[in-house]
Structures are given as structure tokens and as C-alpha cells.
């Protein structure tokens with residue numbers, strides 16, 4: 001039991017749980033916003049074409065088609081926005097990961113003894129004392 005508590009404490013303090021909790025809270029708040037936008041702005045427009053009823057309450061023959069379409073539109077908008085957010089986040093991540101340009105070389109290889117720590121611009125090899133060809 002003590003071990004279980006210890007593991008739980010580690011799980012909580014890892015930070016993933018907090019990130020997750022923040023994500024869930026933001027997601028539910030966001031869903032409420034989208035839901036209000038859809039049922040308050042989008043479906044009333046469709047409702048204009050349905051006589052004697054608002055679209056959200058439209059339920060011909062007892063089938064709650066209005067509420068269902070509301071939910072579908074809400075889902076599509078939410079999914080599209082999350083897709084865009086993921087695209088932006090991934091792009092930012094990839095941009096960070098880009099490897100830096102390799103530094104310009106400061107040494108060259110002697111063509112006679114093949115030592116590779118000869119300084120750029122040297123005219124004589126420090127290892128075999130050969131005259132080095134001029135660099136372009």
C-alpha cells in the first residue's frame with residue numbers, strides 16, 4: 001500500500017497530470033464556446049427554413065434531428081480547430097528541432113601524410129613538413 005502511494009505521488013509530480021488537467025479544462029471550455037456558437041448562430045440559420053420550430057428542437061416523428069445535427073456540426077468545428085492547433089504545435093516543434101548549420105571547418109587534411117588537423121591557411125604541414133598546395 002505504501003508503495004502504491006509512492007508511485008501515485010511520483011505520477012502526480014511528474015507534471016504530465018497537470019498538463020493533462022489543463023488540457024481537459026481548456027477543451028471543455030472550448031467545447032462550450034463552440035457549442036454556443038453552433039446552437040446560437042449556425043443552426044438558427046438552418047432553422048429559418050423550417051417552419052413553426054427552431055432547428056435545435058426540430059424533431060419530426062420524435063427523432064431529435066435538430067439536436068443531432070447541432071452535435072455533429074459542433075464536433076466538426078471542434079475537430080477542425082484541434083487539427084489546426086496540432087498543425088501549428090507540430091510545426092513549432094519541428095522548427096525547434098532543426099539541426100544547426102555545421103560550423104565552417106578550421107582544419108584541412110595534408111595530402112602527403114593525411115594528418116587531418118592541419119590549420120586552414122597553413123603552407124607547411126606541421127607533421128611531415130611538406131609544402132602544402134595553396135588553397136583557392
Ligand SMILES: [Zn+2]
Pocket residue numbers: 110111112113114115125126127128129130
Ligand atoms: Zn603532412
